[in-house]
Amino acid sequence: MKFLSSLSTRHYVYIVGLLLMALxxxxxxxxxxxxxxxxxxxxxxxxxxxLPSTLSLNEAEVEFQNWFxxxxxxxxxxxxxxxxxxxxxxxxxxxxxxxxxxVGPTVAGLPVxxxxxxxxxxxxxxxxxxxxxxxxxxxxxxxxLEKGSGLAGGPPSGGSxx
Numbered sequence: 304m305k306f307l308s309s310l311s312t313r314h315y316v317y318i319v320g321l322l323l324m325a326l327x328x329x330x331x332x333x334x335x336x337x338x339x340x341x342x343x344x345x346x347x348x349x350x351x352x353x354l355p356s357t358l359s360l361n362e363a364e365v366e367f368q369n370w371f372x373x374x375x376x377x378x379x380x381x382x383x384x385x386x387x388x389x390x391x392x393x394x395x396x397x398x399x400x401x402x403x404x405x406v407g408p409t410v411a412g413l414p415v416x417x418x419x420x421x422x423x424x425x426x427x428x429x430x431x432x433x434x435x436x437x438x439x440x441x442x443x444x445x446x447x448l449e450k451g452s453g454l455a456g457g458p459p460s461g462g463s464x465x
Contacts, residue, residue: 337361 310318330336337360344354344363354366 335361337364 340360341357342360342363344356344358349356352370
């Protein structure tokens, strides 16, 4: 401390000038300050990509661009698969409805099956969609539990939900 208090203003100006000159020379020699600046990597990205918890700014920019491009590609593929499945569902619905239109008048002439046909198709629809609905509700509950525990700052304490 005695050393710093004995310096005059002119000495401080020389020291700052030397530091600036050293930074300019290192930058001209190819040294990048982006290698010194550190960036934190989010936990979810660490888990999915295996990146370390901190990266230099230069590395983080490159890794972010790679992750972003991969995410967009994966999202576009998934969207395409969903759209194809929607088209298939529409096709099956049309085939089913046209089959019911064809069979409907024939079955309507039968005294018991005519009124029971809509009820039977409704019951079958309940059994077909119930498993998917349960899985959707469970996934939604688990996601809400994870988000809630993230806001509270602790690990999730619940089970698998519904």
